[in-house]
Amino acid sequence: MAEASNFELVQIVAVLGAGVIAAPLFKRAGLGSVLGYLAAGLAIGPFGLKVIAAPEAVLHFAELGVVMFLFVIGLEMKPARLWSLRKEIFGLGAAQVLACGALLTGLGMLAGLDAPVAFIAAMGFVLSSTAAIMQILDEAGETAEPQGQRAVSILLLEDLAIVPLLALVAVLAPATGENLRADWTQIAIAVGAVAAVVAAGRWLLNPLFALLSSARAREVMTAAALVVVLGTALLMQVSGLSMAMGAFLAGVLLSGSTFRHQLEADIEPFRGLLLGLFFMAVGMSLNVTVVVAQWQFVALAVIGYMVVKGLGIFGVALLFGSGRREAIYRAALFAQGGEFAFVLYAAAAAVGIFDAQVNAVMSSTVILSMVLTPLTVIAARRLLPAEAVDLDGLEEPEGLSGAVLLVGFGRFGQVVSQAFLARGLEVTIIDNDPEMIRAAAKFGFKIYYGDGTNLDVLHASGAGKVRAVAVCIDNREATNKVVELVKATFPNAGLLVRAFDRGHALELINHKVDFHMRETLESAFTFGQNALEYLGLPAAEAEETISDLRARDAERLCLEQTSGLYAGQDLMHTNGPTPQPFTRPRRAAQPLNEEAGALAQSGAEQG
Incomplete structure (x- = not known):
């Protein structure tokens, strides 16, 4: 019993250790944490070091990471x-799913697969990995951007699509009276x-x-x-729907709750850990x-599935x-299969549409496409030219003059401009944000x-x-470049x-600028x-x-110019513990020394 317990502990330590090592290394190398987790899973799986012999069990448990991830997405929606x-x-979203599904079904039939097999294989590959794509978007800070929101919309439709696809698996199964009959009871449930x-x-939830x-x-x-x-995920699964869809729905319903941020903070540690475990389980599942x-x-x-799907997405x-x-x-980003493919393929194998060989090949195809996705995204980011700026209605500078040239019209520049304009100075303003320029107009x-x-x-x-350039x-x-x-x-x-x-202020002093101001200094003093x-x-x-604080700050800045950023720390007020002078405790047996001790203590305090 003890040996079995120790072996299980070794497995847990191996899984956590592999993720802790691989994810930061791959992320530092610019390859993203998803690829790191996949590589770590492959390394410790049954076709690597064989630390984990049954990746299916890990994958089943780690799917909870995807569930929690979609709950957090729902909280934001x-x-x-x-x-x-x-x-x-x-x-x-629907157009992408239908177009790519049709193209990939045709590709499968050209490869010699029967129509039902080709269709299920195609539709499984059409459902991209929500976890992988959202992780990539989050790491790049693109989730809230318009193109990120469109990607999220497509992923939501794909998550919804798993429900009718699972129903189609029963319809396409080898003919029996049971699975040709529409189960209206299940739909009602x-x-x-x-x-x-x-x-x-x-x-109920808010109260x-x-x-x-x-x-x-x-x-x-x-x-x-x-x-x-x-609980919501379980209810959805028992009723024949997707666990991920249930978690997303719960998140949406709680998105307006006053406890939304608390919920997100409570779920976040579990989500991150289980999502990393999910990607590792996918790596373990690759049948080498x-x-x-x-x-x-x-x-x-x-190659065929990724290229054809990519062309469909592009169109x-x-x-x-x-x-x-x-x-x-x-x-x-989307030219890959995803986690729902394993669910769909397992259902197809259970009812006899897929045989073991087709299931293994298609599952391996999906996993390899997930492995390649971070690399294709990196290549796209590096090779694609910068997006052309829409200059419609914008005017570029040409032969201008004035008293002041103001570079940058963000929040800081807008306030600064008021001082110049209030005194009637001729100000030329330039900015490289088209939306800001149109809004300012x-x-x-x-x-x-x-x-x-x-x-x-x-x-x-x-x-x-000009007399001055205000940067x-x-x-x-x-x-610094300006x-x-x-x-x-x-x-x-x-x-x-x-x-x-x-630190930037010290750099500007070294550049001998005429005047500099830290962007938050005076507002913080006023506050x-x-x-x-x-x-x-x-x-x-x-x-x-x-x-007094302003004078201390100026003095400290002068000291830092010659002695570094940590000079003049004694000029700062801090809330840390203050060292107390050491005093030798008086002995009760020496009452004659009490007066001398008191005088010594008084002298120490005055010094």
Whole structure:
């Protein structure tokens, strides 16, 4: 018994250790954590070091990571926002699924597969990996961007598509009276389950979490969050629907809850761990024996399915108005199979549509496509040209002049411009954000489109004629580039620069700019002064306190110029423990020394 327990512990340590090592290494190498987890799973699986002999059990458990991931996505998707994406979900998403399904079914039939087999194989591959794509989008910070939202919409439709596809598996199974008969009872159960989840989300969950929150027991809230996610997923699975769909639906229903952020924080550790475990289980499941034995067929299947699906995605994207760059990027991102393929293929094998050989080959094809996806995305990002900027209605600088050239019209630049304009100075403003320029025009501002890090743009903007160049960019590297260009080419222009932080301020001092200001310094001082007054300090004392802090900061900055960023720390007020002077305890047997000890202590305090 002890040996079995130790072996299980070794397996757990091996799985966690492999993920901990591989994911950061692959991410640092620019390959993404998903590929790292897949490689780690392959390394410790039955075709690697054989630490894990039954990856199916791990995969079944790790699917909970996908469930929790979709719950978190649902929390971000309020019903109103979901409704706003209905055209992308049921238009773009449905068009992509249908078009790619038809193309891949035709490819399978050309390869000699029977029509039902080709159709199920194709539709399994059409359902891209929600977990892999969302992880890639999250790591790149693209989820909230318009193209990221379109990708999320397509994934939602694909997740919904698993329900009718599983029903079709029963219809396409070898003919028997049972599976040719429409099971209206099952449909009614499914509809009832969805209605129950909607009702619970609307009338039950908020009062429940309010009650649990009043108990002030963090572990109870965490347990309740897990019960909601897993319970909804279980209900959906029992009713014949997708666990992932149930978790997403629960997330959407709780997206307007006052406890949304608490739920997300409670679920996050479990989601991240189980999602990594899911990708490792996929890597473990790769049947290397089948791949080696039929490597030519598997290679052709992987390449053929990915290329044909990619072409279908590209065509649909262009048809729905996406640019060529976004269409190619989406094709690279979605040209893979996903986790739902294993569910669909297992159902097909259970009813006799797939034999063991077809199931193994198609599962290997899906896994290899998931392995290749991070690489195709990296290649697309590096090889695709930068997206062309829509300059419609924008004016570029040419032969301009004025008293001040203001580079960057973000939040900081907008406030700075008011000082110049209030005194009637002629200000030329340039920015490289078309949407910002168009928005500013609605408020009566004339902004020219131009990149201040380009010397030709600075010339055209009149940098050689102005009295000062005010650099208000929120990017440290770009700011330094503008400073270097102005110092080298327009030495007569004053340089007034927004500093990103303290370290950047020291760099600007070394560049000998005429004036710099840390972007948050004065607003923080003002905030602090008003906060002290709110807490009851007289206005004069609050102002005196901030004046002292401002003087300390300036003195510290001078020290840092010669001695480094950590100089002058004694000028800062901190909330850490203050070291106390050591005093030898007095002995009760020496009362005559008490007065001397007191005098010594007094001297130590004065020193």
